[in-house]
Amino acid sequence: MMQQPAAGGVAPPPSMAPDQSQTHQYQQQPQSQPWMMMSQQQQGGQPVPPPTGWTPQPVPPPTQMQQYSAGSAAAGSGEIRSLWIGDLQPWMDENYLINIFAQTGEVVSAKVIRNKQTALPEGYGFIEFVSRVAAERVLQSYNGVPMPNAEQNFRLNWASLGSGEKRQEEGPEYTIFVGDLAADVSDYMLQETFKAVYPSIRGAKVVTDRTTGRSKGYGFVRFGDESEQIRAMTEMNGMYCSTRAMRIGPASNKKPVTGQPYQKGHREALILGGLELISAEMIPL
DNA sequence: GGTGAGCGC
Incomplete structure (x- = not known):
């Protein structure tokens, strides 16, 4: 769409941290292996104010990327190049995400989903990469390892729902x-x-x-x-x-035995003549 | 002690 996260620029620090903000030392994201722990002191058992010092490190200048819109599946090729990211804190904006993955040199765009009415972040977003392989590399190396400036791990997955090709392995789980x-x-x-x-x-x-x-x-x-x-x-x-x-x-099964997640839409079209006995939502996609 | 999970606002 229109988002143009200040690439390589400076993220305006969220200036809502009350008093303990100046005690945060600036930290950067992992350089080589993301699972180097970056411990950060904050936490007294209640919602933590956003760290004010997320410092975008000098990132390679935006090359040809970044002007694409964060579309869903890739336009021409049909391959999925976007990752879904969850468990985002309210202060984790597009800049935060872009800067993390900028070091790969393969990030195209990032988008944090916000509530239409309240404008508050919904806690998840999407990151688009130049290719599926690039996205997969990130998925493999970042998923489950600590996020910069946060006491939580990356929660990444393929942005797949509704886009057809999902990273379905094979069979039930x-x-x-x-x-x-x-x-x-x-x-x-x-x-x-x-x-x-x-x-x-x-x-x-x-x-x-x-x-x-x-x-x-x-x-x-x-x-x-x-x-x-x-x-x-x-x-x-x-x-x-x-x-x-x-x-x-x-474990009580969250998913159906087929391993397929519930879909938002039903497949009315699948009901063949005379087979209305089968409810549409029972048919795995 | 307890049964996730959120997909383009």
Whole structure:
């Protein structure tokens, strides 16, 4: 559309931080490996004021990119080049996102979704890259690692819903619930804990409080193989992840057994003549 | 202690 985030420019610091703002030291994003921890002191158990000192580092000048609109799926090729990003704090704007990924040299645009009436951020956004491979690289390297200036991890995924091609693996998924997680356990850590033993692992997610970014102490691990799910429930129960023994149980399925997420729209067109017995929303896309 | 998840405002 029209957004033109000051590329390489300076993000106007959100000047709403009350008093503790000057104690924040400026920090930059990870240079090489994103999972270098950047601990930041803030936090007394309530909503943290936005850090005033997000310093956009000198980024490579916007080349030819950045004037495209953050469209959905790629125009010509049809390939998905955008990532969905969730768990955004209100102060994490387009500049913040752009500056993080600018170092890849492959980011096209970033967009934070805001409420139409209140103009408040909805907590998620989209980042478009020059190619699907570029997006995939970012997805692999950034997902689940700490975000700059925040005590939470990147939550990234393919921007796929409604765009046809979703990164659907193959077939159903089998999920377990993992409780008693230590506070420092990340998605990545959780996944790595299982990966060595259960090759069919599809992913792991630590549930966080979106307002604080902190772990709620439990999460989920998904497998492609049901037998591995079953095994994991007994074999991994009581095993340590970080500093604490995990407690594992069955997960109530968020998704249908097919592994397909619920869709917004129904597929009326799929109802063939005489088959109205089947409700449209029961048909997996 | 507990069962995520949010897709273009």
